[in-house]
Amino acid sequence: MPDELEPTVPEGSWASSAARRRNMQAIRSRDTKPEQMIRQLVHAQGFRYRVSARPLPSLRRTADLVFRPAKVAVFIDGCYWHGCPDHYVPPKTNPGYWSDKVLRNMTRDTDTNTQLSKAGWLVLRFWEHEEASLCADKIAAVVVARRRETGKR
Numbered sequence: 001m002p003d004e005l006e007p008t009v010p011e012g013s014w015a016s017s018a019a020r021r022r023n024m025q026a027i028r029s030r031d032t033k034p035e036q037m038i039r040q041l042v043h044a045q046g047f048r049y050r051v052s053a054r055p056l057p058s059l060r061r062t063a064d065l066v067f068r069p070a071k072v073a074v075f076i077d078g079c080y081w082h083g084c085p086d087h088y089v090p091p092k093t094n095p096g097y098w099s100d101k102v103l104r105n106m107t108r109d110t111d112t113n114t115q116l117s118k119a120g121w122l123v124l125r126f127w128e129h130e131e132a133s134l135c136a137d138k139i140a141a142v143v144v145a146r147r148r149e150t151g152k153r
Helices: 018-025 033-044 095-118 132-150
Strands: 050-053 063-067 072-077 122-127
Touching (some): 063 132, 095 122, 122 132
Protein backbone atom coordinates (compact mmCIF):
# COMPACT_ATOMS: atom_id res chain seq x y z
CA MET A 1 0.00 0.00 0.00
CA PRO A 2 2.79 2.56 0.63
CA ASP A 3 3.45 2.47 -3.12
CA GLU A 4 0.01 3.93 -3.73
CA LEU A 5 0.91 7.06 -1.74
CA GLU A 6 4.05 7.74 -3.79
CA PRO A 7 3.23 9.84 -6.87
CA THR A 8 4.01 8.09 -10.10
CA VAL A 9 6.40 9.43 -12.69
CA PRO A 10 4.51 10.73 -15.75
CA GLU A 11 4.73 8.60 -18.86
CA GLY A 12 7.85 9.43 -20.88
CA SER A 13 9.45 11.38 -18.03
CA TRP A 14 13.23 11.75 -17.88
CA ALA A 15 13.19 11.36 -14.09
CA SER A 16 14.24 8.05 -12.55
CA SER A 17 11.65 8.42 -9.76
CA ALA A 18 8.88 10.73 -8.61
CA ALA A 19 11.12 12.04 -5.81
CA ARG A 20 13.91 12.78 -8.30
CA ARG A 21 11.43 14.54 -10.57
CA ARG A 22 10.28 16.83 -7.72
CA ASN A 23 13.90 17.56 -6.82
CA MET A 24 14.85 18.43 -10.38
CA GLN A 25 11.78 20.63 -10.86
CA ALA A 26 12.79 22.66 -7.81
CA ILE A 27 16.15 23.63 -9.31
CA ARG A 28 16.10 27.24 -10.44
CA SER A 29 17.20 28.22 -13.91
CA ARG A 30 17.51 31.89 -12.93
CA ASP A 31 17.86 34.02 -9.80
CA THR A 32 20.22 31.55 -8.15
CA LYS A 33 22.14 32.70 -5.07
CA PRO A 34 25.43 33.14 -6.98
CA GLU A 35 23.62 35.22 -9.63
CA GLN A 36 21.88 37.35 -7.03
CA MET A 37 25.12 38.03 -5.15
CA ILE A 38 26.96 39.10 -8.30
CA ARG A 39 24.02 41.21 -9.51
CA GLN A 40 23.78 42.95 -6.14
CA LEU A 41 27.50 43.79 -6.16
CA VAL A 42 27.49 45.00 -9.78
CA HIS A 43 24.38 47.11 -9.12
CA ALA A 44 26.00 48.61 -6.00
CA GLN A 45 28.85 49.82 -8.22
CA GLY A 46 26.31 51.83 -10.22
CA PHE A 47 25.86 49.56 -13.23
CA ARG A 48 22.50 48.79 -14.78
CA TYR A 49 21.78 45.73 -16.87
CA ARG A 50 19.08 43.38 -18.10
CA VAL A 51 18.49 40.17 -16.16
CA SER A 52 17.92 36.83 -17.91
CA ALA A 53 17.71 38.47 -21.31
CA ARG A 54 18.55 37.41 -24.83
CA PRO A 55 21.61 39.30 -26.05
CA LEU A 56 20.55 38.51 -29.62
CA PRO A 57 16.81 38.27 -30.25
CA SER A 58 17.43 35.66 -32.95
CA LEU A 59 19.35 33.39 -30.55
CA ARG A 60 17.12 31.41 -28.16
CA ARG A 61 19.53 31.71 -25.25
CA THR A 62 19.51 34.02 -22.29
CA ALA A 63 22.44 35.51 -20.42
CA ASP A 64 22.26 36.13 -16.69
CA LEU A 65 23.30 39.80 -17.06
CA VAL A 66 23.19 41.73 -20.32
CA PHE A 67 24.82 45.11 -20.87
CA ARG A 68 23.31 45.97 -24.27
CA PRO A 69 25.12 49.17 -25.32
CA ALA A 70 28.50 47.75 -24.27
CA LYS A 71 27.61 44.36 -25.80
CA VAL A 72 28.67 42.33 -22.78
CA ALA A 73 26.86 39.11 -21.87
CA VAL A 74 27.53 37.51 -18.48
CA PHE A 75 26.80 33.89 -17.61
CA ILE A 76 27.11 32.42 -14.10
CA ASP A 77 27.30 28.69 -14.72
CA GLY A 78 26.39 26.03 -12.20
CA CYS A 79 29.20 23.57 -11.54
CA TYR A 80 27.03 20.48 -12.08
CA TRP A 81 24.94 21.62 -15.03
CA HIS A 82 27.83 23.06 -17.04
CA GLY A 83 30.54 20.52 -16.22
CA CYS A 84 32.94 22.47 -14.00
CA PRO A 85 36.40 20.89 -14.33
CA ASP A 86 36.96 21.30 -10.58
CA HIS A 87 33.58 20.27 -9.13
CA TYR A 88 31.59 18.19 -11.61
CA VAL A 89 30.87 14.71 -10.28
CA PRO A 90 29.22 12.26 -12.70
CA PRO A 91 25.81 11.10 -11.48
CA LYS A 92 25.30 7.65 -10.02
CA THR A 93 21.62 7.48 -10.96
CA ASN A 94 20.72 7.43 -14.64
CA PRO A 95 24.31 8.39 -15.62
CA GLY A 96 23.75 8.05 -19.37
CA TYR A 97 21.02 10.65 -19.45
CA TRP A 98 22.60 13.16 -17.06
CA SER A 99 26.12 12.93 -18.46
CA ASP A 100 24.72 13.47 -21.96
CA LYS A 101 22.66 16.40 -20.67
CA VAL A 102 25.74 18.08 -19.18
CA LEU A 103 27.70 17.43 -22.38
CA ARG A 104 24.88 19.03 -24.43
CA ASN A 105 24.94 22.04 -22.08
CA MET A 106 28.70 22.41 -22.53
CA THR A 107 28.36 22.16 -26.31
CA ARG A 108 25.57 24.76 -26.27
CA ASP A 109 27.71 27.06 -24.09
CA THR A 110 30.55 26.88 -26.62
CA ASP A 111 28.13 27.56 -29.48
CA THR A 112 26.62 30.50 -27.57
CA ASN A 113 30.08 31.99 -27.03
CA THR A 114 30.83 31.63 -30.76
CA GLN A 115 27.50 33.09 -31.92
CA LEU A 116 27.74 36.09 -29.59
CA SER A 117 31.40 36.74 -30.45
CA LYS A 118 30.56 36.73 -34.17
CA ALA A 119 27.88 39.35 -33.46
CA GLY A 120 30.39 41.60 -31.67
CA TRP A 121 29.50 40.65 -28.09
CA LEU A 122 31.99 39.95 -25.33
CA VAL A 123 31.05 36.89 -23.29
CA LEU A 124 32.06 36.55 -19.64
CA ARG A 125 31.53 33.21 -17.93
CA PHE A 126 31.93 32.55 -14.23
CA TRP A 127 31.47 29.39 -12.18
CA GLU A 128 29.03 29.44 -9.28
CA HIS A 129 31.88 28.69 -6.86
CA GLU A 130 33.90 31.77 -7.80
CA GLU A 131 34.10 34.65 -5.32
CA ALA A 132 31.19 36.99 -6.12
CA SER A 133 33.16 40.18 -5.38
CA LEU A 134 35.94 39.17 -7.80
CA CYS A 135 33.38 38.38 -10.50
CA ALA A 136 31.59 41.70 -9.94
CA ASP A 137 34.88 43.63 -10.12
CA LYS A 138 35.84 41.91 -13.38
CA ILE A 139 32.41 42.57 -14.89
CA ALA A 140 32.62 46.24 -13.92
CA ALA A 141 36.12 46.62 -15.38
CA VAL A 142 35.16 44.93 -18.65
CA VAL A 143 31.96 46.97 -19.07
CA VAL A 144 33.86 50.23 -18.42
CA ALA A 145 36.52 49.23 -20.97
CA ARG A 146 33.92 48.26 -23.58
CA ARG A 147 32.08 51.54 -23.06
CA ARG A 148 35.30 53.43 -23.69
CA GLU A 149 36.01 51.39 -26.83
CA THR A 150 32.55 51.84 -28.30
CA GLY A 151 31.82 55.30 -26.92
CA LYS A 152 28.46 54.00 -25.67
CA ARG A 153 27.03 53.95 -22.18
